[in-house]
Amino acid sequence: MKLRGKVFKYGDNVDTDVIIPARYLNNPKPEALAQHCMEDIDKNFVKEVKKGDIIVAGKNFGSGSSREHAPLAIKAAGISCVIAESFARIFYRNAINIGLPILISKEASQNIENGAIVEIDLSTGLIIDLNANKEYKAEPYPEFLQEIIEAGGLIEKIKREVS
Numbered sequence: 001m002k003l004r005g006k007v008f009k010y011g012d013n014v015d016t017d018v019i020i021p022a023r024y025l026n027n028p029k030p031e032a033l034a035q036h037c038m039e040d041i042d043k044n045f046v047k048e049v050k051k052g053d054i055i056v057a058g059k060n061f062g063s064g065s066s067r068e069h070a071p072l073a074i075k076a077a078g079i080s081c082v083i084a085e086s087f088a089r090i091f092y093r094n095a096i097n098i099g100l101p102i103l104i105s106k107e108a109s110q111n112i113e114n115g116a117i118v119e120i121d122l123s124t125g126l127i128i129d130l131n132a133n134k135e136y137k138a139e140p141y142p143e144f145l146q147e148i149i150e151a152g153g154l155i156e157k158i159k160r161e162v163s
Helices: 030-034 068-079 089-098 106-111 144-150 154-162
Strands: 002-009 054-057 081-084 102-104 119-123 126-129 136-138
Touching: 030 068, 054 102, 054 106, 054 119, 054 154, 068 089, 081 106, 081 119, 089 102, 089 144, 106 136, 144 154
Parallel strands: 002 054, 054 081, 081 102
Antiparallel strands: 002 119, 119 126, 126 136
16 A cells, blocks of 8 residues: 655653643544544644644554544544554554554654655555665565555454455
8 A cells, every 4th residue: 555645743751631632522523533633743634634644653652541532633634644653552453443554653653744745555664765866774574464454454454354
């Protein structure tokens, strides 16, 4: 699977309370969550994000509470992938479970700039910064995780297998 989008760049320790503030959790619908995604760290995110765009962040992305709302809000906002130096473990699994691709790449995290256009090949882990004409590598997903991502999440994968 190949992705392409504009980068929204954030730093270290972007926690789930910043991704989707708790004051908006009373409506768990993805579309409602998307309207408030990242607003406490980036007031313009919701206005500027387009389907297919990419978040690049530093260390420990998605730390904090274990709420599934955080990756759900990101995906519903249109983000096609999150690249970070590292992820909180529960966020990582919640993202996979809902079919949000996330990649670990220290070099990409440190070098890709806000606003860059990036292409990603999820099957190989290749990340290309088209603005800087540089390539970075992330670990590609094992086949079973690729299947979950391609299905749109764990529940969708199971539905396909059952039917």
